[in-house]
Amino acid sequence: MSRIDEITRYIVAEFAPDIRADELDADYDLLDNGVVDSLGLLRLIGWLGERYDLPVDDIDLAPEQFRSVRAVDAFVESALVKGPAL
Amino acid sequence: MGDHLSGLIDSHAKGTAVSFNGADVSYRELRALVADALRVLDGLPAGRPVALHVRKSPESVALVLACWAQRRPFLLPPADLGTDARAALYRQAGCGHVLHADLTTVDTGEPADEVPELDGVGPMLTTSGSTGLPKVVPLPHDGIDRFTDWAAGAFGITGGSVVFNYAPLNFDLCLLDIWTTLRRGGHVVLADQERAVDARYLLRAFTHARVEVVQAVPLFYRRLLEVADGPFPDVRELVHTGDAMPPALLARLPEFFPNARLRNVYGCTETNDSLIHDSDPTSADPVPIGRPIDGVQVRLDGGELLVRTPFQAGRYLDTAIADKWVEVDGETWLRTGDLVRQDADGVFHLDGRADYQVKVRGVRTNVQQVEQALQSHAEVADVVVLAVPDDEAGYRLHAVVRAVDGTRPNSLTLRSHCARLLPRTAVPSSLELTADEFPRTTTGKVDRKKLLAERV
Numbered sequence: 001m002s003r004i005d006e007i008t009r010y011i012v013a014e015f016a017p018d019i020r021a022d023e024l025d026a027d028y029d030l031l032d033n034g035v036v037d038s039l040g041l042l043r044l045i046g047w048l049g050e051r052y053d054l055p056v057d058d059i060d061l062a063p064e065q066f067r068s069v070r071a072v073d074a075f076v077e078s079a080l081v082k083g084p085a086l
Numbered sequence: 087m088g089d090h091l092s093g094l095i096d097s098h099a100k101g102t103a104v105s106f107n108g109a110d111v112s113y114r115e116l117r118a119l120v121a122d123a124l125r126v127l128d129g130l131p132a133g134r135p136v137a138l139h140v141r142k143s144p145e146s147v148a149l150v151l152a153c154w155a156q157r158r159p160f161l162l163p164p165a166d167l168g169t170d171a172r173a174a175l176y177r178q179a180g181c182g183h184v185l186h187a188d189l190t191t192v193d194t195g196e197p198a199d200e201v202p203e204l205d206g207v208g209p210m211l212t213t214s215g216s217t218g219l220p221k222v223v224p225l226p227h228d229g230i231d232r233f234t235d236w237a238a239g240a241f242g243i244t245g246g247s248v249v250f251n252y253a254p255l256n257f258d259l260c261l262l263d264i265w266t267t268l269r270r271g272g273h274v275v276l277a278d279q280e281r282a283v284d285a286r287y288l289l290r291a292f293t294h295a296r297v298e299v300v301q302a303v304p305l306f307y308r309r310l311l312e313v314a315d316g317p318f319p320d321v322r323e324l325v326h327t328g329d330a331m332p333p334a335l336l337a338r339l340p341e342f343f344p345n346a347r348l349r350n351v352y353g354c355t356e357t358n359d360s361l362i363h364d365s366d367p368t369s370a371d372p373v374p375i376g377r378p379i380d381g382v383q384v385r386l387d388g389g390e391l392l393v394r395t396p397f398q399a400g401r402y403l404d405t406a407i408a409d410k411w412v413e414v415d416g417e418t419w420l421r422t423g424d425l426v427r428q429d430a431d432g433v434f435h436l437d438g439r440a441d442y443q444v445k446v447r448g449v450r451t452n453v454q455q456v457e458q459a460l461q462s463h464a465e466v467a468d469v470v471v472l473a474v475p476d477d478e479a480g481y482r483l484h485a486v487v488r489a490v491d492g493t494r495p496n497s498l499t500l501r502s503h504c505a506r507l508l509p510r511t512a513v514p515s516s517l518e519l520t521a522d523e524f525p526r527t528t529t530g531k532v533d534r535k536k537l538l539a540e541r542v
Contacts, residue, residue, distance in 0.1 A: 033504075039283055039479070
């Protein structure tokens, strides 16, 4: 399963359990539509940190980075490229 | 420049005016930002109201000051209000242009001959309505002048005072922590409204300068205490407002704020601060809303609190909405919708709401408005929105939806629909599709209590 599919599945399971993963478009605006609210965002970030071993406590996070599944995937990509925190 | 800003920024103020995300903006720099904004506003039709589509930042603070300096009425809706609702408010307020914090402008196309009567009006804030749209609250300049005079005295805000601002820019709370502070030459530390529940961010922002005065909803204090390891001895005035302060959280405040006077302020957008109470952290009872502040009158009608303040708007922009403003003996009072009782000492206590309003993350939200928004979707046959008590948010909204036969709307399409019509706090946290008829009371109304009990 690709990373983008995995992120989609997590978001659907956590925040929109009534839909199937293939119904959530990668560009759907998760923030403006209230799928992920500000408290949900903290949960999502916690999961990303654990799942992909990202040093989320040391990264300056902006909500914009989590606006859609595609944006989340890009965030993970760039955090992985930067490597683990020392 | 100095003349434009007289009364809005203390003319002798020096040093830092605004801090935001680790950066300091001096009074000199703030004046320059205001000058930039004034150049753009000067290019727009004089006196015509504008709408500001901004989130909180030093630039958006300067933009508000520039509108103020021109005595130009300006609409400040929630930054996350849906596009359709936003457009309807622009029309209602007669706004010719929308301005963003980067000073780009967009022509709304609204005709210039349909501007409402706005004499003496400065900011137009919004509050939750029961029918579809938020209600526009036009605040008069003279009421704001009276408010900032009161607030500066009550909380000791003078030149150099460091004041923390948590509320989003469109909240009336900013009249105290941002606008009073700048008028008196103080230093306001802004919290980024986008990161309002990020505890580590909040601690960084709060400790950026030696904050003396802080006003925030209980959620802020809960978050801050999760990560703070030391006391904040510089804080001398702590205001909690906007939502009920849990006694267990209040009890922990003296340890972190050993030198602070703790007060509960009760008010609403229409009247601004109305009652105040010295909170007792040793009491396990719900915190009272206290007594009227200077110049405020109160009365009770069937248990509902009515207030009349020196700061009040006195009307909604849409004067057809008259249910909350009432005339009593030739004077205008606001029906707050809050049920209260007065104890033997004259202190008022909150007992609940007379209507369908709840606070979601400190934002007054009318569940019927959310129901109407959902009901307007073609595939929704019937809907009930429940306010579910929540430790973090105060309340969260849960929608129970019966679909039109043969359709299967999903939560994403319904969310998108809500998001176009409502502020983000009013978009339900969760949506549930059901095929069952809703339970009814003996009088035929939907039995909300039963629905709620089945889901808590």
